[in-house]
Amino acid sequence: MSLLRLEGIRKGFRRGREEVVALDGVDLCLDAGGFTALVGPSGSGKSTLLHLSGGLDKPDAGRILLDDRDLSTLSAGDRAQLRRRRIGFVFQFFHLIPTLTVAENVELPLVLDGARKTNGRVGELLDRVGLAHRADHLPGELSGGEMQRAAIARALVARPQLLLADEPTGNLDSATGGEILDLLCQQVSEEGTALLMVTHDVSAARKAKQVLHLRDGRLAEK
């Protein structure tokens, strides 16, 4: 059964006076437990597609269905709730809050959801990503790999059904990148989380069950 379905998605942006079409009639299907890699040149619309899938933005045309719920019909509050509870984001530049410790960054989605007790889940995840010893450190004190592991822990803390990763290894060396990918693959295989990953990294894309190629706003299976 499809967890995530994109149907006829079109999205454009205005840069000054110019209209740029980022996505032009994109269809995509991702099953629960599936792993799809999205590759393409810079500016092809990969991140835009990811943001649309996570309800961060609305398409100009088309439908985005998450568990058969059309995201475009949901209010901003409902979409935010989805992101808190059912979707996890992993970004290329980690996007950790610099004034919060690692543990506080990881628990942030739960705090935003009003959860009172988070220690158990946070500790479990920090163990899983190998950062238990860094729980009280600030992001500025971590290496790139550690920051991305913290970001992954944050993305997983609410037990999401869908994981959206935007160039998760883009800012890491190959060894560290490999570790990160292993973590993500582990999540897919062990927890049944669906993973949609944008990447430039060919070797990372090979780990996916399906590789889709995005060029000039159009999608093709590679």
Place this chain on the structure above:
Amino acid sequence: MTRAARLLNLRRMRRQPLRVVLAVLAVGAGISLAMAIFVVSASMSSSFAKFGRSIAGPAPLRIVGAASRGGLDQRVLDTVDRTPGVAAAVPVVQAVTYGHTSPTSKQDIGVLALGVDCRIEAFVGRFGCDPQALASASDSTAPLVASSLARRLGPQGEIRTDVGPVPIAGAPTQARLDGIAGGRIAVFPLPVAQRLFARPGALDVIYVKPAPGVSVDVLRARLTKAVGGWNGVLRSTDAPPAASLALGAFLPIFGMLSIFAIAIAAVLVYDTVSLSVEERRHDLAVVGALGGRSRTIIGGTMLETGVLGLVGGILGGAGALFLARPITASMSSFTTRFVGIPVTVQTTPTPFVLGAVLGTLIAAAAAWWPARRAMRMDVAAELSNRQMRDETAAPVRLKRAIAFTVLACGALGVCWLAQRNGALAPWQPIAGQLGVALASTCFIVACGAWAPIVLRAAGRMRRQTAATRLGLANLVRDPGRTATMAAAVGAPIATAFIIVSFVASIHDGVVHGITRGYTGQVRVATVDPNNTANLDSMVSPQVIARLRSFPGVARVDRTAFVLTGHETKKLVGVKAIEHPEPQWRLPVLNGTGDLGRLQQGEVMVGPGVARRLHLRAGSTLQLDTPRGFAPVRVQGVWQDGDTNGQAVTTSMAQLESLYGPQPSPEVLLKPAPGVSPAALAAAVRRAGIDPRLQAQTAPELATRISRSINAQFASFWALQRGLLLVAFVAVLSTLLLVAVQRRRELALLAAVGMAPGELGRMVVAEGVAIGVVGTVLVTGSGTGMYFALNQVVPILVGFKDPVRLVLPAIPLWGVVATVVVVAAALLPAWRTAHVEVVENLQYE
């Protein structure tokens, strides 16, 4: 939400103490100026209430007369005694005068002289008072003096009265009196006080104690009915009505300036929050991406700002107490002379509480818009770096600058309309104050709005260093912040210019008025000329008699002044002079100003009383007198500023028929032919008729009054210093935050070869540019504000002074303000010079 707010907002505050300090200082500075007024008013009320309690003892009510000096007919006492529910009624003469440590001492010590009879035992307990002894006491018998006053005056001390000085050598002392009026009390037998202080058959107050079980309010209503509407029944703790004259003009002016200070503080908080929100756009986008609710974002920002406002408000409360000191000192010098009550700053929790509330509200209001903007941010665009600020466009807001300039000029027009024809219409004072508030705000905003436009023109000048050119470009492309800084810098310069110009204006007005009115005459008095008409230290009849026979004196003209009314907003100053010279005639606003018709009982009224009571030529004015209401016919309205425009000029005969024989606060000597006023004044001074006697020609008098008025501007100078602090905070916080926001750009400049020193000089150049442009623009805006105030202030204070623009004050204070601004730019300059290149070029 609370935990999220703690993590995302309050945690950030802990890690950015300097930003917190700046925001708190901005709120504190604005609040303190506004709260200072509250502290002054509260201190005055508190001081009056404390005095009232100490004087009145167990009596909760007091009856006052139609006039501030001896305004209560003694026969009212019988009426009070007969009123059901009165347990005790104690008549008192309460005179405000001076004491001195010796006949020749220059220092005036305020003394409250009381006259009581044996009825006082009903309040203080029996002490063996002998009514016959009191009735037969002579005027030369020394009074009962508070121990502390006796110590202060010393063995050669004396107390001035309306018939001359009374030595206190050998005077009995009473330590119990030390607790009343700060221990500056002297008590005379009632008949003696009535003679010494020119109150034959008259009293100042009757203190009333209700019988057991009688409600104070009920008794008050009965007494009000019994004593007649021209007398007043007040609570013992109520302020003396005459004391309100001190606040009459001061409060509206200071109020307007304080509202302006709060507006600047709100703009600074808005700026700080906007920049802070902008700086953490990225964090807010991440929170949004993780599913943060809109109320988390907006609520957290409001909470953070609310905390800053709360702390700033409390700090403002402390600042208010500090700022209130010079203002209260100025008010106190007036109240001490006018009603014998000194005022001190009362430290209570209220300014802190009110300051905290006001600070929180202002901060929350200022943060609302930036918080909403943050809530509506395009998260996806922010995370993709699509929503970068357009750092190349430089919108020049010419329309805004023109619009505010036009609005300011329009407000100036409103001020002009408000003062037309003497401002006799009821709507004119309100329109005037609104006009001043609008003109001041719009002129300062216009000053800020023109700043980036002027700077853009300046940026085209040749021969600029790279640092200067970049600094000017930074200011031009951020017109909003540049406007705020320029406005904040312009405000203290404009305030200083206005104060200095008003001082010059008042000086010239006083010189012109005094010179015209007193020309060819010599003023003789025992006290200084300003605000001393209520002092019971008048020129004695013996001195007047000696002056009448003094060589070179052709004529001695007595003056008289009576402050009537017992309700704060209904006071009228009735004055007269024997044989008024033609130059006494003031500009007439309505009707005629025929001095001859004064002798026929037709009075001239000032613009304030004319407006309040709708008086014009031909109207009938009801004056409160000790024997009832007295109708008098109004001949006309003229520009008389005495008593804040609430003055009525009559003939001496009419005044004394209404209020009884009056002592003279001053007399005017007309020199005999061939004798100059200067020679006569010198001769009178040399003669030593009375050690206290002053003799002044018109120019000497003008200088003395002018100097006395200047001293009252101390509070406005304190305000101006406060505005300099606000300017400092404005520039420091803005430049600091902008440096944080532009750190990528600054890192790039450093990366392409701009030396650290040059980077720092760029920021300093911004500070200098702000100082200079603020100074230049305030020439126009400050002049506009001055004209607005010049039109409207006469409506409040009664005196119309000529326009005087002391333009050199602008560059002088411009230099001071620029130095302050450059000092504020030093820390941002240092930080900019030490920007971390690699770290900031990698900034996400």
